[in-house]
Amino acid sequence: MRARSDPPQVSGETTRQRLIDAALQVFGEFGFEGASTRMLADKADANLAAIPYHFGSKEGLYCAAAQYIVDRMAQHTAPLLEQIEHALRNGPLPRNQALELMHNYTDTLVAILVGSSEADGWAAFIMREQLQPGAAFDVLYEGMMRRVGDAGAGLLASILKRSRSDPSINLRAIAILGQILVFRNCRQTALRSLGWKEFSVERLEQIQSLIREHVDLILAGAV
Amino acid sequence: MRARSDPPQVSGETTRQRLIDAALQVFGEFGFEGASTRMLADKADANLAAIPYHFGSKEGLYCAAAQYIVDRMAQHTAPLLEQIEHALRNGPLPRNQALELMHNYTDTLVAILVGSSEADGWAAFIMREQLQPGAAFDVLYEGMMRRVGDAGAGLLASILKRSRSDPSINLRAIAILGQILVFRNCRQTALRSLGWKEFSVERLEQIQSLIREHVDLILAGAV
DNA sequence: GTCTATAGTCGGATAGAC
DNA sequence: GTCTATCCGACTATAGAC
Numbered sequence: 027m028r029a030r031s032d033p034p035q036v037s038g039e040t041t042r043q044r045l046i047d048a049a050l051q052v053f054g055e056f057g058f059e060g061a062s063t064r065m066l067a068d069k070a071d072a073n074l075a076a077i078p079y080h081f082g083s084k085e086g087l088y089c090a091a092a093q094y095i096v097d098r099m100a101q102h103t104a105p106l107l108e109q110i111e112h113a114l115r116n117g118p119l120p121r122n123q124a125l126e127l128m129h130n131y132t133d134t135l136v137a138i139l140v141g142s143s144e145a146d147g148w149a150a151f152i153m154r155e156q157l158q159p160g161a162a163f164d165v166l167y168e169g170m171m172r173r174v175g176d177a178g179a180g181l182l183a184s185i186l187k188r189s190r191s192d193p194s195i196n197l198r199a200i201a202i203l204g205q206i207l208v209f210r211n212c213r214q215t216a217l218r219s220l221g222w223k224e225f226s227v228e229r230l231e232q233i234q235s236l237i238r239e240h241v242d243l244i245l246a247g248a249v
Numbered sequence: 250m251r252a253r254s255d256p257p258q259v260s261g262e263t264t265r266q267r268l269i270d271a272a273l274q275v276f277g278e279f280g281f282e283g284a285s286t287r288m289l290a291d292k293a294d295a296n297l298a299a300i301p302y303h304f305g306s307k308e309g310l311y312c313a314a315a316q317y318i319v320d321r322m323a324q325h326t327a328p329l330l331e332q333i334e335h336a337l338r339n340g341p342l343p344r345n346q347a348l349e350l351m352h353n354y355t356d357t358l359v360a361i362l363v364g365s366s367e368a369d370g371w372a373a374f375i376m377r378e379q380l381q382p383g384a385a386f387d388v389l390y391e392g393m394m395r396r397v398g399d400a401g402a403g404l405l406a407s408i409l410k411r412s413r414s415d416p417s418i419n420l421r422a423i424a425i426l427g428q429i430l431v432f433r434n435c436r437q438t439a440l441r442s443l444g445w446k447e448f449s450v451e452r453l454e455q456i457q458s459l460i461r462e463h464v465d466l467i468l469a470g471a472v
Numbered sequence: 473g474t475c476t477a478t479a480g481t482c483g484g485a486t487a488g489a490c
Numbered sequence: 491g492t493c494t495a496t497c498c499g500a501c502t503a504t505a506g507a508c
Contacts, residue, residue: 060282204431205424211434243470
C-alpha cells in the first residue's frame with residue numbers, strides 16, 4: 027500500500043513521459059488512426075483522461091512523440107554530425123579524411139537505423155508520417171532528416187570535388203542513404219529474402235562492411 | 250434516364266471493380282484503419298452494403314486490393330522477369346549480357362516504382378503492409394517481391410561468379426534495390442531535400458542513369 | 473493531477489424491401 | 491445486386507468529484 031503522499035505512478039517516470047513512451051510504441055505499430063486512446067493509456071498505465079489533460083488531444087500526444095524522436099535522435103547523432111560539420115567548415119577536406127568520415131557516417135547510420143532496438147518503434151512512426159505527411163513531418167524533417175542528409179551530401183561534395191548545390195551530389199547522397207534505409211524500411215522483406223530472423227550484431231557488421239565497400243567503389247569511380 | 254435493363258453503375262466497370270480501384274487509393278492514402286467503409290463506398294460510387302456483399306468485410310476488400318496489385322505488377326514486370334529468368338536458366342551468362350540485363354532491370358524498376366503514377370497508391374499500400382504485416386503481406390511477398398528480388402540476385406550471382414546462395418549476393422541485391430526504393434519509400438524527404446516538386450520524366454532519366462553508374466561501379470569492383 | 477462516468481460521434485455490419 | 495434504415499460497439503473528449 028502506497029503512502030498518502032506518493033505519486034500514483036507505477037514507475038518513477040511521470041505520467042506525461044510514460045504516455046510519450048507508449049505513444050512511440052503504439053503509434054509506431056498501429057499508426058495514428060490504428061492506435062486508440064485506450065491502448066495508449068493502458069500501455070502507459072495511465073488514465074484515459076490524462077491524454078487530453080497533458081497534451082490537449084490525441085494529436086497533441088502524437089506531435090509530442092515526434093518531437094521526442096527528434097530530440098533523442100539528435101543526441102545519438104550529435105557527435106558524428108558535429109565532427110562532420112566541423113570538418114566541412116574548414117574548407118575542402120583531404121580525400122582520405124573525407125572517406126574516413128564517410129565510413130564513420132554510414133557505419134553509425136547502420137548501427138542506429140538498423141541495429142538500435144530503440145529505432146524499431148521510431149522507424150515505423152517516421153515512415154508512416156512520410157506516407158501521409160502532416161504537422162509532425164515538418165518536425166521530423168527540419169529537426170533531423172535535413173541535418174543528416176546535409177552532412178552526407180557535404181561529404182560527398184568534398185570527396186567528388188563538386189559544388190554542394192550540384193543536384194547530382196544530392197541524388198548520390200540519397201542513393202547511398204537508400205542502401206542503408208532499405209534494411210530498415212523493407213526490414214520484413216529483407217529478412218525474409220535473406221532467410222534471417224533478425225539483424226544480429228554480426229550481421230550488422232556484414233551490412234556495415236558491405237556499405238563501406240559500395241561507398242568506396244562509388245566514390246572511387248563517380249564522375 | 251437509364252433503360253430498365255441497364256446496370257446501375259456509373260461507368261462500365263462493375264461495382265466490385267470500382268470498389269477495388271477505390272480501395273487501392275483510399276487504403277494507400279489513409280491506411281487500413283484510417284480508411285472508413287463510407288469513404289471507400291463514396292469513392293467507388295457504390296453503396297455501403299456493397300462491401301460486405303462483395304468481399305465479406307472491409308478486410309476482405311483490403312486483401313482483394315493486395316491481390317490486384319500483385320496481378321497488375323506481374324503484368325508490368327513479366328517481360329523483364331521472363332527475359333532474365335530465361336537467360337539465367339541457360340547456365341552462366343557472358344558478363345556483357347548480364348550487365349545489360351541488370352541495367353534493364355534497374356531502369357524498369359525505377360520507371361515502375363518511381364515514375365508510374367499507378368504506383369503512387371500501391372507503394373503506400375505495400376509499405377504500410379510491411380510496417381505491420383498481416384495476411385496481405387504474404388500475398389504481396391510471394392506474388393511479387395520474391396520474384397523481383399530473385400531475378401536481381403540471380404543476375405548478381407552470375408556477374409560476380411558467386412553461388413546464388415551466398416548471403417553476400419542477397420545483401421548486395423538488397424542494397425542495390427535500396428538505391429531505387431529510397432526514391433519511392435522516402436519520396437517526400439527526397440523531393441524536399443532536392444528542392445523538387447515531382448519526379449518528372451527528365452529527372453527519372455537522371456535517376457536511372459545514376460543507378461546504372463552505381464551498379465557498374467559496384468559490379469566492376471566487388472569481390 | 474488523477475479518477476469515474478458519460479456525452480456525443482462515428483465505425484462496420486446487417487435486415488429486409490426492391 | 492443494390493438500396494435504405496438501423497443496430498450496436500468503439501471511439502475521443504469532457505464534466506466534475508476527489
